Amino acid sequence: MKVHQDPIFNVAQAEDKKKAYMIFSAYYHNQLWNQEELQLAIDMLRDFAVTEELAIEADLKILEQSSNDQLKSAVFDFTKLFIGPDQLKVPPYESVYVNQDRLIMAESTLKVRRFYEMCGVEINGKGKFPEDHIAFELEFMSYLYHRALADHQERRRIRQFLKAHLSKWYEAHLTEVEEQAETEICRAWASIMRQVIEKDISDAENEWKGGS
Template sequence: MQLENSRKLKQQRTDCYRLLAALFYPPQREVLLSESVCQNLALLLDAVCPEAGRYAGEMLQCLEKSSDSELAVEHAALFVGPFELKAPPYGSVYLEEHRRVLGETTMATLAMYREAGLKLDIREPADHIAVELEFMYFLAVREVEALLSEDQGRPDVWQKRQAEFLLGYLGRWTPDFCSSIKNGTQNEYYRALANCLAAFIACECEKVKQPANAGSRSE
């Protein structure tokens, strides 16, 4: 029973990455509402990271009050342009000097994707927030598949890849990115999304660090 619950929690975590990634693409309000994306995310996060789940609930309330045009304008101003972006959604902007797009860290993330066996067919740079979240989803899916196949040792491989990417890339720049969103908009939906992502990634980083911390305390 304990093993079954652990697998269920891992699957829920996997789906959190998938839904969060979807929310950083151009918003389609009716689709988000009809498919209960925010509601489903809130339910998943309640099990995985309750603090983030609270913000997902706020997102649903804000989404219901927002219009398609409001969301589209705000998404463009934050993440797309044509003017200076209020919250560039690219990791290299936050990880490298001079806020560069398509920097060395972008190429490093692309190399990690290829090394893990992920083939990309996208227009966005490899370190776009949605792409990095989708990569974590890809890795988490592989971990769950390895657990279900009872292939001893393989889950550890995918866990290690997730930890390396989370601590080396996604987890390093997400806090600043989420702060940029909140500083760049008064739109309550996107402010709640920023809080949700920040809380979830903070939970994820803490969980990854726990084994190492536990080991150091026991020494």
């Protein structure tokens, strides 16, 4: 019987990822349009990019150099993409991407809910949006890193959730954002998130390679 050796846990990296996922969740909660809050997020992501060798500086510059008028245009763009009131240009729900009929509130939504419940999590605002809204999934990833920092064995949940859920749809969703967005700001956010999540999935796979 093969015994899986527990890999060394990178605490600093986990702390950075926890913050990055919370930033992305805040964005999808329609926040970070204030210049001061946006700059704090940019500074954190820039430090993270240096550590993780991510090529997101050009995208961060787009965010950093945005004027108030450009931010207002991005808010309008964001609304059309993810909120409405018309048909959503890019639905921010896992179920849309993992089900052939692109339906909201499908069986996949219930699977996400059960994963949350397994970890003792109840989503605030779940009555307003289904639990597989990307803002909730990103916030949950931040929470999982918070748990892993307290108990390193808990990081197995990170790999499980990435594999079962986020990895199955983030790329298709962000590709649609890049195709449908009318502003550089919304496209920049999609590009940044793509690289961070892609790196996290790669790290999780490498960390547990050969394990169960």
